[in-house]
Amino acid sequence: MPYLYIRVAEDENEEPMEIPSEDDGTVLLSSVAAQFPGACGLRYRNPETQCLRGVRLLEGVLYAPENDWGNLVYIVNYPKDNKRKMEEIDAASAVKVKRGFQKTSDLIVLGLPWKTTEQDLKDYFSTFGEVIMVQVKRDLKTGNSKGFGFVRFTDYETQIKVIAQRHLIDGRWCDCKLPNSKACPDDRKVFVGRCTEDMTAEELRQYFMQYGEVTDVFIPKPFRAFAFVTFADHQVAQALCGEDLIIKGVSVHISNAEPKHNNSRQMTEGGQSGAGGFSQGYGSNRSGANLAGMGLNPAMVAAALQRSWGVMGMLANQQGLTTAAGTASTTRDQTFSSASTSYSGPGSAGVSWVPGTNAASSGGFSPGFGNSAEPSKSSNWGI
DNA sequence: GTTGAGCGTT
Numbered sequence: 001m002p003y004l005y006i007r008v009a010e011d012e013n014e015e016p017m018e019i020p021s022e023d024d025g026t027v028l029l030s031s032v033a034a035q036f037p038g039a040c041g042l043r044y045r046n047p048e049t050q051c052l053r054g055v056r057l058l059e060g061v062l063y064a065p066e067n068d069w070g071n072l073v074y075i076v077n078y079p080k081d082n083k084r085k086m087e088e089i090d091a092a093s094a095v096k097v098k099r100g101f102q103k104t105s106d107l108i109v110l111g112l113p114w115k116t117t118e119q120d121l122k123d124y125f126s127t128f129g130e131v132i133m134v135q136v137k138r139d140l141k142t143g144n145s146k147g148f149g150f151v152r153f154t155d156y157e158t159q160i161k162v163i164a165q166r167h168l169i170d171g172r173w174c175d176c177k178l179p180n181s182k183a184c185p186d187d188r189k190v191f192v193g194r195c196t197e198d199m200t201a202e203e204l205r206q207y208f209m210q211y212g213e214v215t216d217v218f219i220p221k222p223f224r225a226f227a228f229v230t231f232a233d234h235q236v237a238q239a240l241c242g243e244d245l246i247i248k249g250v251s252v253h254i255s256n257a258e259p260k261h262n263n264s265r266q267m268t269e270g271g272q273s274g275a276g277g278f279s280q281g282y283g284s285n286r287s288g289a290n291l292a293g294m295g296l297n298p299a300m301v302a303a304a305l306q307r308s309w310g311v312m313g314m315l316a317n318q319q320g321l322t323t324a325a326g327t328a329s330t331t332r333d334q335t336f337s338s339a340s341t342s343y344s345g346p347g348s349a350g351v352s353w354v355p356g357t358n359a360a361s362s363g364g365f366s367p368g369f370g371n372s373a374e375p376s377k378s379s380n381w382g383i
Numbered sequence: 384g385t386t387g388a389g390c391g392t393t
Binding site (some may be wrong): 106108110111135137140146147148149150177179180189191192193194195218219220223224225226227228252253255256257258259260 | 384385386387388389390391392
């Protein structure tokens with residue numbers, strides 16, 4: 001009601017168009033589609049977290065986040081089919097645009113061997129591009145490494161490349177991420193409740209693959225009866241929320257992954273900042289549609305920057321930077337061993353069984369997958 | 384048994 005029109009654009013760099021809302025404050029998908037043929041939904045960047053969020057869509061009606069469209073510019077979602085070609089263009093131009101003026105930021109390097117020095121880090125990361133800063137964090141009293149550090153590159157392009165893959169540094173697999181990015185609500189990640197102890201990360205991954213590309217599976221240790229599954233596409237994740245699924249004969253419940261408890265600041269790089277601040281809580285999209293994987297688009301680029309290995313791993317692979325990714329976890333075993341069931345790694349291979357209907361065909365990419373720790377057998381699961 | 388590791392002495 002307070003807003004007669006909302007602003008909608010093809011992507012964040014395009015000029016927005018005003019779309020009329022209905023008397024009750026909702027916007028009809030058909031109104032959006034009238035201006036953007038083929039549109040199947042909207043998303044927007046949350047000014048607080050800089051993360052993308054989907055707009056709730058039910059039976060052709062789009063609902064304002066927090067009951068207020070605010071002054072944001074909403075981005076059109078397209079279904080998979082229209083996508084392929086478009087997205088290649090999008091991805092290409094996104095990279096081009098970013099190359100120009102994206103600032104780099106410090107990256108945290110997690111999982112370093114105790115013995116790794118700043119010189120080691122510099123030597124290693126210089127193979128990706130010009131390094132302007134490295135640090136190894138140490139205990140001030142003992143001088144011992146804390147097992148993590150920071151690195152910063154001159155070029156944003158290098159930063160993207162480095163975040164997109166795992167790194168073998170002095171014999172250990174390390175992850176590079178944007179610092180404190182964990183608190184960002186991740187609408188690509190779902191919480192899987194009522195898991196049983198015999199569900200392995202690899203099995204969950206195989207099961208959820210049928211809905212779309214899975215970029216990460218996390219199972220806390222010790223066993224706590226839940227897990228997290230991250231998809232490349234947030235629409236896949238959101239569509240699954242609220243579902244009860246049968247995995248290995250057990251009913252598990254899917255819901256939104258809450259942000260990790262953490263005080264964080266977010267880097268606001270470039271994005272436009274709309275008005276009114278938002279608070280917590282995000283609308284869940286239960287539209288059940290669009291369960292297919294998509295190509296590479298700016299949203300996924302953004303997502304990959306934030307966290308996942310899957311998407312950008314593909315880029316890395318294309319550049320011949322394949323790392324035998326998928327060493328079961330980043331668990332530290334320098335002083336003691338405490339295997340985590342988590343693993344992150346693009347793609348999968350060498351798993352002989354697959355759940356019944358596997359619709360996910362990762363078009364053209366087949367990133368390598370090192371050791372899939374669990375041998376796992378059995379195949380007769382329900383869906 | 385339904386919400387995840389570790390995040391920077393400037």
